[in-house]
Amino acid sequence: MVLGQTAAPTADGCCPELLTAPLAEDQAAELAKVFKALGDPVRLRLLSMIASGAGGEICVCDLTPAFDLSQPTISHHLKLLRQAGLIDCERRGTWVYYWLLPETTDRLAGILARPGRPAPAAPRS
Amino acid sequence: MVLGQTAAPTADGCCPELLTAPLAEDQAAELAKVFKALGDPVRLRLLSMIASGAGGEICVCDLTPAFDLSQPTISHHLKLLRQAGLIDCERRGTWVYYWLLPETTDRLAGILARPGRPAPAAPRS
Numbered sequence: 349m350v351l352g353q354t355a356a357p358t359a360d361g362c363c364p365e366l367l368t369a370p371l372a373e374d375q376a377a378e379l380a381k382v383f384k385a386l387g388d389p390v391r392l393r394l395l396s397m398i399a400s401g402a403g404g405e406i407c408v409c410d411l412t413p414a415f416d417l418s419q420p421t422i423s424h425h426l427k428l429l430r431q432a433g434l435i436d437c438e439r440r441g442t443w444v445y446y447w448l449l450p451e452t453t454d455r456l457a458g459i460l461a462r463p464g465r466p467a468p469a470a471p472r473s
Numbered sequence: 474m475v476l477g478q479t480a481a482p483t484a485d486g487c488c489p490e491l492l493t494a495p496l497a498e499d500q501a502a503e504l505a506k507v508f509k510a511l512g513d514p515v516r517l518r519l520l521s522m523i524a525s526g527a528g529g530e531i532c533v534c535d536l537t538p539a540f541d542l543s544q545p546t547i548s549h550h551l552k553l554l555r556q557a558g559l560i561d562c563e564r565r566g567t568w569v570y571y572w573l574l575p576e577t578t579d580r581l582a583g584i585l586a587r588p589g590r591p592a593p594a595a596p597r598s
Contacts, residue, residue: 380517390501396491461586462579
Protein backbone atom coordinates (compact mmCIF):
# COMPACT_ATOMS: atom_id res chain seq x y z
CA MET A 349 0.00 0.00 0.00
CA VAL A 350 1.49 3.29 -1.10
CA LEU A 351 0.77 5.27 2.02
CA GLY A 352 1.89 2.60 4.45
CA GLN A 353 4.96 1.56 2.57
CA THR A 354 6.67 4.86 2.11
CA ALA A 355 5.48 7.49 4.55
CA ALA A 356 7.80 7.58 7.51
CA PRO A 357 5.87 6.28 10.50
CA THR A 358 5.43 8.57 13.45
CA ALA A 359 6.22 7.66 17.04
CA ASP A 360 3.07 5.60 17.46
CA GLY A 361 3.46 3.94 14.08
CA CYS A 362 0.43 5.73 12.71
CA CYS A 363 0.36 8.46 10.17
CA PRO A 364 2.37 11.36 8.94
CA GLU A 365 1.16 14.54 10.56
CA LEU A 366 -0.62 17.04 8.39
CA LEU A 367 -2.18 19.53 10.75
CA THR A 368 0.28 19.62 13.63
CA ALA A 369 3.70 19.88 11.99
CA PRO A 370 5.09 20.79 8.57
CA LEU A 371 4.92 17.73 6.35
CA ALA A 372 8.22 16.36 5.03
CA GLU A 373 8.67 16.45 1.25
CA ASP A 374 8.63 12.67 0.80
CA GLN A 375 5.54 12.29 2.99
CA ALA A 376 3.79 15.05 1.05
CA ALA A 377 4.61 13.34 -2.24
CA GLU A 378 3.17 10.00 -1.12
CA LEU A 379 0.11 11.50 0.50
CA ALA A 380 -0.60 13.69 -2.53
CA LYS A 381 -0.84 10.57 -4.70
CA VAL A 382 -3.67 9.21 -2.57
CA PHE A 383 -5.55 12.51 -2.43
CA LYS A 384 -5.07 12.91 -6.18
CA ALA A 385 -6.71 9.52 -6.68
CA LEU A 386 -9.68 10.86 -4.69
CA GLY A 387 -9.71 14.14 -6.62
CA ASP A 388 -12.01 12.95 -9.37
CA PRO A 389 -15.81 12.61 -9.20
CA VAL A 390 -15.94 9.30 -11.09
CA ARG A 391 -13.32 7.75 -8.83
CA LEU A 392 -15.11 9.03 -5.73
CA ARG A 393 -18.38 7.51 -6.92
CA LEU A 394 -16.62 4.23 -7.75
CA LEU A 395 -15.00 4.20 -4.32
CA SER A 396 -18.29 4.85 -2.56
CA MET A 397 -20.01 2.11 -4.57
CA ILE A 398 -17.21 -0.32 -3.74
CA ALA A 399 -17.14 0.64 -0.05
CA SER A 400 -20.89 0.24 0.31
CA GLY A 401 -21.15 -2.96 -1.73
CA ALA A 402 -23.21 -5.70 -0.12
CA GLY A 403 -20.91 -8.25 1.50
CA GLY A 404 -18.02 -5.79 1.38
CA GLU A 405 -17.31 -6.20 -2.30
CA ILE A 406 -18.77 -5.46 -5.70
CA CYS A 407 -18.53 -6.96 -9.17
CA VAL A 408 -17.20 -4.70 -11.89
CA CYS A 409 -20.34 -5.72 -13.79
CA ASP A 410 -22.35 -3.78 -11.18
CA LEU A 411 -20.10 -0.72 -11.38
CA THR A 412 -20.00 -0.05 -15.10
CA PRO A 413 -23.76 0.41 -15.73
CA ALA A 414 -23.85 3.31 -13.22
CA PHE A 415 -21.65 5.43 -15.47
CA ASP A 416 -22.00 6.80 -18.96
CA LEU A 417 -18.40 5.80 -19.63
CA SER A 418 -16.65 3.02 -21.52
CA GLN A 419 -15.38 -0.09 -19.76
CA PRO A 420 -11.72 0.86 -20.43
CA THR A 421 -12.30 4.29 -18.85
CA ILE A 422 -13.85 2.73 -15.76
CA SER A 423 -10.98 0.22 -15.63
CA HIS A 424 -8.47 3.06 -15.76
CA HIS A 425 -10.13 4.85 -12.84
CA LEU A 426 -10.23 1.60 -10.87
CA LYS A 427 -6.55 1.07 -11.58
CA LEU A 428 -5.71 4.50 -10.15
CA LEU A 429 -7.71 3.77 -7.01
CA ARG A 430 -5.90 0.46 -6.69
CA GLN A 431 -2.47 2.03 -7.22
CA ALA A 432 -3.29 4.50 -4.45
CA GLY A 433 -3.94 1.61 -2.07
CA LEU A 434 -7.62 2.50 -1.68
CA ILE A 435 -9.08 -0.70 -3.13
CA ASP A 436 -8.02 -4.17 -4.16
CA CYS A 437 -9.53 -6.69 -6.54
CA GLU A 438 -9.62 -10.31 -7.58
CA ARG A 439 -10.72 -12.02 -10.76
CA ARG A 440 -13.24 -14.84 -10.33
CA GLY A 441 -14.20 -16.44 -13.60
CA THR A 442 -15.57 -13.82 -15.97
CA TRP A 443 -15.68 -10.90 -13.56
CA VAL A 444 -13.37 -8.88 -11.38
CA TYR A 445 -14.52 -8.12 -7.82
CA TYR A 446 -13.43 -5.00 -5.93
CA TRP A 447 -13.31 -4.17 -2.23
CA LEU A 448 -12.23 -1.23 -0.08
CA LEU A 449 -8.92 -1.25 1.77
CA PRO A 450 -10.21 0.58 4.84
CA GLU A 451 -6.77 0.95 6.40
CA THR A 452 -6.01 3.60 3.79
CA THR A 453 -9.18 5.63 4.34
CA ASP A 454 -8.66 5.19 8.11
CA ARG A 455 -5.18 6.67 7.76
CA LEU A 456 -6.41 9.60 5.71
CA ALA A 457 -9.17 10.24 8.25
CA GLY A 458 -6.56 10.17 11.02
CA ILE A 459 -4.29 12.55 9.13
CA LEU A 460 -7.14 15.02 8.61
CA ALA A 461 -8.52 14.82 12.14
CA ARG A 462 -7.39 17.46 14.61
CA PRO A 463 -5.30 16.10 17.50
CA GLY A 464 -7.49 15.28 20.45
CA ARG A 465 -10.60 15.75 18.32
CA PRO A 466 -11.47 12.47 16.66
CA ALA A 467 -13.35 12.93 13.42
CA PRO A 468 -17.10 12.54 13.68
CA ALA A 469 -18.04 9.23 12.15
CA ALA A 470 -20.19 9.48 9.07
CA PRO A 471 -23.86 8.97 9.86
CA ARG A 472 -25.13 5.42 9.65
CA SER A 473 -27.48 4.82 6.79
CA MET B 474 -16.97 27.13 1.76
CA VAL B 475 -17.32 24.86 -1.22
CA LEU B 476 -18.02 21.64 0.61
CA GLY B 477 -20.47 23.11 3.07
CA GLN B 478 -22.30 25.25 0.57
CA THR B 479 -23.14 22.71 -2.04
CA ALA B 480 -23.04 19.16 -0.75
CA ALA B 481 -26.52 18.10 0.24
CA PRO B 482 -26.53 17.75 4.00
CA THR B 483 -27.37 14.38 5.47
CA ALA B 484 -29.95 13.76 8.16
CA ASP B 485 -27.73 15.06 10.95
CA GLY B 486 -26.55 18.02 8.89
CA CYS B 487 -23.06 16.61 8.63
CA CYS B 488 -21.37 15.21 5.61
CA PRO B 489 -22.11 13.39 2.43
CA GLU B 490 -21.50 9.70 2.90
CA LEU B 491 -18.58 8.18 1.08
CA LEU B 492 -18.13 4.74 2.58
CA THR B 493 -21.66 3.73 3.46
CA ALA B 494 -23.74 4.62 0.40
CA PRO B 495 -23.12 5.44 -3.26
CA LEU B 496 -22.23 9.11 -3.53
CA ALA B 497 -24.56 11.31 -5.61
CA GLU B 498 -23.04 12.90 -8.70
CA ASP B 499 -23.23 16.47 -7.42
CA GLN B 500 -21.74 15.50 -4.06
CA ALA B 501 -18.93 13.63 -5.81
CA ALA B 502 -18.17 16.68 -7.97
CA GLU B 503 -17.91 19.00 -4.97
CA LEU B 504 -15.93 16.58 -2.85
CA ALA B 505 -13.53 15.84 -5.71
CA LYS B 506 -12.60 19.53 -5.89
CA VAL B 507 -11.43 19.50 -2.28
CA PHE B 508 -9.49 16.23 -2.64
CA LYS B 509 -7.97 17.55 -5.87
CA ALA B 510 -6.73 20.59 -3.99
CA LEU B 511 -5.02 18.19 -1.56
CA GLY B 512 -3.63 16.08 -4.40
CA ASP B 513 -0.43 18.04 -4.82
CA PRO B 514 2.70 17.80 -2.64
CA VAL B 515 3.36 21.55 -2.58
CA ARG B 516 -0.22 22.31 -1.52
CA LEU B 517 -0.08 19.61 1.16
CA ARG B 518 3.13 21.09 2.55
CA LEU B 519 1.64 24.59 2.44
CA LEU B 520 -1.48 23.35 4.22
CA SER B 521 0.55 21.61 6.93
CA MET B 522 2.69 24.72 7.47
CA ILE B 523 -0.42 26.89 7.69
CA ALA B 524 -2.21 24.47 10.03
CA SER B 525 0.77 24.20 12.37
CA GLY B 526 1.64 27.90 12.31
CA ALA B 527 2.23 29.43 15.72
CA GLY B 528 -0.86 31.30 16.86
CA GLY B 529 -2.97 29.50 14.28
CA GLU B 530 -1.78 31.54 11.32
CA ILE B 531 1.27 32.14 9.20
CA CYS B 532 2.62 35.00 7.10
CA VAL B 533 3.12 34.29 3.40
CA CYS B 534 6.63 35.63 3.99
CA ASP B 535 7.29 32.55 6.14
CA LEU B 536 5.84 30.14 3.57
CA THR B 537 7.71 31.15 0.42
CA PRO B 538 11.28 30.54 1.66
CA ALA B 539 10.47 26.88 2.37
CA PHE B 540 9.98 26.19 -1.35
CA ASP B 541 12.19 26.41 -4.38
CA LEU B 542 9.32 28.04 -6.26
CA SER B 543 8.42 31.54 -7.38
CA GLN B 544 6.08 33.74 -5.38
CA PRO B 545 3.39 33.60 -8.13
CA THR B 546 3.52 29.80 -8.10
CA ILE B 547 3.12 29.69 -4.34
CA SER B 548 0.29 32.23 -4.60
CA HIS B 549 -1.46 30.05 -7.18
CA HIS B 550 -1.28 26.99 -4.91
CA LEU B 551 -2.59 29.05 -1.98
CA LYS B 552 -5.46 30.28 -4.15
CA LEU B 553 -6.47 26.70 -4.96
CA LEU B 554 -6.42 25.76 -1.27
CA ARG B 555 -8.54 28.82 -0.54
CA GLN B 556 -11.02 28.05 -3.32
CA ALA B 557 -11.40 24.55 -1.88
CA GLY B 558 -12.40 26.05 1.47
CA LEU B 559 -9.34 24.65 3.23
CA ILE B 560 -7.74 27.95 4.22
CA ASP B 561 -8.56 31.63 4.41
CA CYS B 562 -6.40 34.73 4.45
CA GLU B 563 -6.22 38.40 5.26
CA ARG B 564 -3.89 41.15 4.13
CA ARG B 565 -2.29 43.18 6.92
CA GLY B 566 0.00 45.91 5.61
CA THR B 567 2.66 44.40 3.38
CA TRP B 568 1.88 40.75 4.02
CA VAL B 569 -0.93 38.28 3.67
CA TYR B 570 -1.63 35.94 6.59
CA TYR B 571 -3.16 32.48 6.15
CA TRP B 572 -4.99 30.18 8.50
CA LEU B 573 -6.63 26.74 8.35
CA LEU B 574 -10.40 26.37 8.07
CA PRO B 575 -10.62 23.26 10.25
CA GLU B 576 -14.30 22.68 9.54
CA THR B 577 -13.31 21.52 6.05
CA THR B 578 -10.62 19.08 7.21
CA ASP B 579 -13.01 17.92 9.96
CA ARG B 580 -15.64 17.18 7.32
CA LEU B 581 -13.19 15.28 5.14
CA ALA B 582 -12.03 13.29 8.17
CA GLY B 583 -15.66 12.48 8.96
CA ILE B 584 -16.37 11.44 5.40
CA LEU B 585 -13.37 9.10 5.36
CA ALA B 586 -13.99 7.59 8.80
CA ARG B 587 -15.86 4.33 8.98
CA PRO B 588 -19.25 4.58 10.68
CA GLY B 589 -18.95 3.77 14.34
CA ARG B 590 -15.17 3.87 14.12
CA PRO B 591 -13.99 7.40 14.71
CA ALA B 592 -10.70 8.15 13.01
CA PRO B 593 -7.66 7.90 15.23
CA ALA B 594 -6.51 11.40 16.01
CA ALA B 595 -3.10 12.28 14.65
CA PRO B 596 -0.42 11.97 17.30
CA ARG B 597 0.32 15.09 19.29
CA SER B 598 3.72 16.55 18.56
